Amino acid sequence: MTAPFSSLLVANRGEIALRVFRTCADLGIRTVAVATPADAEAPHARAADRTVAVDSYLDATAVVAAAVAAGAEAVHPGYGFLSENAVFARAVLDAGLVWVGPSPEVIDLMGRKDRARDAAEAAGVPVVPAYPVDGDPAGFDLPVLVKAAAGGGGKGMRVVRRVEEYADALAAARREAAASFGDDTLLVEKYVERGRHVEVQVLGLADGTVLHLRDRDCSAQRRHQKVLEEAPAPTRSEAEATAAEARWTDAARLAASVGYVGAGTVELLLDVETGRHYFLEMNTRLQVEHPVTELISGVDLVAAQLRVAAGEDPGLGTQDDLRFAGHAMEARVYAEDAWGGFLPQAGTATHVAWPTEVTGGGSGGVTVRVDHALGSGQRITTSYDPMLGKVVVHAPDRESARAALVRALEETAVLGVVTNTGFLRALAASAAYADLGLPGGLDTSWLDRVEIGGPDLPAPDEAAARALVAAELARRDASATRGPFALDGWRSAAAPAPHVVPWLAPAPVAGEEPVVPTDVSPAGRLGVLRRSAHAVEAVVDGQRWRFEEPDPFAPTAAAAGDGALAAPMPGTVTSVAVGEGEVVEAGQVLVTMEAMKMELALRAPFDGVVTTVVAVVGRQVALGDLLLEVGADA
Template identity: 45%
Template sequence: MIGSLLIANRGEIACRVIRTAQRLGIRTVAVYSDADADALHVRMADEAVHIGPSPVRESYLVGEAIIAAAKDAGAEAIHPGYGFLSENADFAQAVLDAGLVWVGPKPASIRAMGLKDAAKKLMADAGVPVTPGYLGDDQRPERLKAEADAIGYPVLIKAVAGGGGKGMRKVDRADDFADALASCQREAASSFGNDVVLIEKYILSPRHIEVQVFGDGQGNVVHLFERDCSLQRRHQKVIEEAPAPGMDEATRAAVCGAAVRAAQAVDYEGAGTIEFIADASEGLRADRVWFMEMNTRLQVEHPVTEEITGQDLVEWQLRVASGEPLPRRQEELSIHGHAIEARLYAEDPATGFLPSTGVLEHFDLGEEGRIETGVEEGDEISPFYDPMIAKLVVLGDDREEAIGALAGVIDEVEVWPVRTNAGFLFNCLLDDDFGTGEIDTGFIARKLDELVPAPVADEGVWRAAAVIALARDEEDPLAGFRLNAPSQPAVTLSHGSERRRIILADDEDFAPASGFRDEERVVVFYEGQAHEFSLGVRGKVGAAGGDGSIIAPMPGKVTSVDVTAGASVTKGQRLLTLEAMKMEHAMFAPFDGTVTEINVEAGQQVAVEAVLATVELVAV
């Protein structure tokens, strides 16, 4: 067994790997950037090495610095986690050339499956069904558009080196193709250093089905069954589950068998995931499932597979990398129960899911289920990295039980002042169609207005806030005192633009909600939502469309400016695009008007709350 391990990653996956490695008696070495100097993964590891400034391109993507850190710390092996350098074949080869153990597949396998176009050709040759599309070398925009026209809309533009939902655009109309292609290529070049794309037919009732595969250095390959990752927003997975709802044994055998053949075709070692797209218009059928791509690493959603199989996939990785055979044969693996995972992001659904940053002044994810996180109370969510702050995972005897259990976990989420998508996740789980398994990758887009929680607090939350506000005053003999009137507890609260005086009954309580109070505010947590109430004074009233200032919601880089000063614009028209936290965020005109100021140019770095542009309302 490997004696010492450097984890070339950060956040929850670094903490996840450290826990298993330490359980196996392996000494762990963390790496960290300036922003992560006090991060949880650094505190958990036996040793930690600084590798550079906060931006990933100057730290976690610098392979030479990571290999040097491993050598300096005396580590025998490097585990890449997921993202960053985990699917970089050159880095994997450099690790091996440095005399270190690479906890992952062989560089040749990564290369074979790393580019989506080459992987699809390889799979087609191996008899694995692939989706119709264009995989050619001719990347001229006119050629790509001609191919899309021939395939028929809608189509999907995908970066060949992409992953994690980045470098991907759905195009519904020929007129939208050029803009979508340019945006996709910019994001792909920024995220992966490669702007080459492929074109695929977009399946109208798609389910995202993936199969966990594992190989060792002795020719053995097994699958650990399938996961369903159909609930996605902007191609980024939000809720994942295993096994897939509605999967019959015959279809499971066909899909999982195809996944094993795909892994065998590249002589695969270690953990990998074969991703399929299924046309679920008539349910899951073996003849309507096509290969999409292979992820040559551990997946974010691997815990649901661990939960239903009872296996530790990180332990499997470490044992295989140490030269051991697979811990289980195929016939020794089976499914027990149903597992669901929800990704808790530092983002605000009420503002179009813009990332939220800051210090976690209050952070409590409860004690139920399996919580995978890389932060604790007092840690900071920075603008430099992916906004996922935790994975919430449960195992139930069946799907209905798992849904209820996960909704209960999310109901107990308490995060402040950083905003999260917990309320959105809660609504997804309790949606009737999700409950019956009527899901596809367009589920969230179709139901977005229903799934995004209303920012307005209901009557129960107002009264819960009053209970919390008055709880600290119980020992005050003057609490609730009014001249010439019976004593009765009361408090004045403001929420958004609304102000109320709440009078409580002497014995009133509100058990379903939780929260806290400080000298200025009360925060109530209910069904994943965080509601802030100001004490005794009117809350701030936000600008509601009359203010034409386009404000940067976070630090980032302007990637495109689509209008000029003096231009007439219509409500919802894109003005510019900002890249932050590894994603592109389009900024739109708030109303019909005239652009009076453009204060930035493409390539410019901007600070949070910088005024990027100004639109003046058209006089009526």
């Protein structure tokens, strides 16, 4: 089969650029990358046949000029950045290039939640009740969801449960929407307390036919951002299976009604209490979670996109010709501290180990796939989305897929930077996720309702991690010595002495030595361990730990008082609301920060007076940097 294009530019970076390049390599298509100066040596820049420098991935004019200069025949937008930008799509077409995606007119229509909602109603697809943005919240059926009409990814969304919260929620959502999408238009809809996020993958062909590739469940979310995804969406009864078919049909009908061509996703909200589904929005591009659909369908969605964009038949046949098998799950690995409020992280990934990929169904029929763009020694910044990669598995059924995902996450190890891998493993192994689709199981707001690190989702046990690490160090020390100097604990007329690591072993019971248990085995739990002169860094059950030997000469008092506000994440200071000498009240917002499009407000810890202001608007700060201090009001 001939290649649909001779060359293709991917207007994106990171793992999605590499993902598209893989299919291009299979089809014999020459690849072109764009890269900012900071990304000159990034994996996607090195992997392309040719790389063109641009100052920003959001500069549509520069990206189109790069495609023309490199002799690219077509442009694939990936996701994020300019992928749902109709102006960019028109610029690509005006330059005489092929746009891999729906027409600019359809992007304009379906890429905005407000217009897409109207289109869904016209197509007979159910929608969530809505309210006027400038209406009186006292007349709303609270709670409601305030959300940005443009864009996605959970940006510009706020849940309002009380009338007095409405004005602040509108203001915050507008700021975030303007910063993320350059458009602060908002929608207000009834908020479904217990809902599942189910989306249908559609593929519109050049002849007007729309195929669906069934659905995905993306209900594992925090702050409206997806964490785990799976395909197909679990159904536990014949009635639920029938309802699923209705969702697929609704999605395909909506896409056909607007003349959709290419790959797209119709996102639906499934009310857990009633079983009814409602249209949420349409993503006019490839989704981050597309691999789970590829694994259950056997369809290369990127190849299908390219064939359709070239005006060709992708060779999938009719809807009845499509075949689906097994269950797939995907976990998004982020540079963030999930156990510490999901705050973004930055730094150098000193060591990176991804699970070994298995294709075609390995032991137990399990396939493991990793889409990533992160290797050892790579610098992670807050300039882009915090996603580092995706760990994806496929197995004959949901439970075996869940077990395979837990194992794959245990094999994932990133040192040097905090990631959410341990959290993902704990979530995938939790009873709530096992019961997704059942009463009491996980839904879209579960992660926002439960205590992260509480009984429903326990945090990793530091004492157990210390014991495992110490036991492994003891084993290494013992195996490194021989003969009369062997660390075997031998002593005359007594039982062998224990291997004592005073600063690393778990805290001892009063009156006892900090002894490493002899029955602790790191096998299967300890992913990787790196030792330095006075510290050890390890991954246990997917969770990164760093244990440092206490410095006996370090001052015991804190460098800053209780009123010190330090940066809880690396990022940019966006506002400083007070000056030195001002009187503040407990809970008053003093400084706001932004990182990876997430806004964070820092508040006064108590009533007092601002004694020091270090924060400067627009300045980059590192994790732990002092921003401001509040002293007690004499």
